[in-house]
Amino acid sequence: MKYILLMNGTKPGVGTYQAWTKTDSDTHMAVLQTINKELSASGEFVATQGLAGPDEASVVRGQKNGVPVTDGVFPESKEYLLGYWIIDVETPDRAYAIASRISAAPGPGGVPTNMPIEVRQFASPAPKS
């Protein structure tokens, strides 16, 4: 079963992260890298991506003439996708366990961030008509 683990954050949250010391963010990244290696070794790794910061986000809508209308204004409370992992695991509990390990990655001073990780299944195939 494929699951996607979404790391979401608000603009203030991202601002806090950007204020971490280099040592803290290096330690954090090293743990994420270890998790990735373990997932690759166990055959559960499918993909991971990191997204650009919220400041570069735009919302696009199409007009009748097909010309895009872009808007870069979002509510303060908006959760932005910061990055994700796609994993292929046997059970939902295994997906939750991996998400929990990411949540426990160290933050400032080595204290676990306890960051919430959203766990979602992929859509099942559309019913045959």
Place this chain on the structure above:
Amino acid sequence: MKYILMMNATKANFDLYAKWSKEDLQRNVAFMRAFSKELKDSGVFVATEGLGWPNEAKTVRAGKDGEPITDGVFAESKEFLAGYWIIDVEGPEQAYKIAARVSAAPGPGGTRGSMPIEVRQVLGGFADLGL
């Protein structure tokens, strides 16, 4: 440059979509298939996925002993990722143009949609980020 085009929706939006007629759904899905095929044919396609419904979503945090603590309660206003496309294009303008096309995917009765599509640059996997 890689960009991700995200369809976000609240639970209320998902509930409305669930009430579409079969004909409306088929028309919308046919559009999405043609759109993905077009992206592939033009060489900008990287990946696409549709996600499961919000009622299956969980938030996971690590407990003190490292055990996962799951929670399935979300704010009414929460935007859930419904699906995404990753494209590899020349620049943001091309990404916005492509996003505008999918924004106009047909809705109920074949009316032209104007769904908001969030566009963000993808920085890459851990290898690309020097990890």
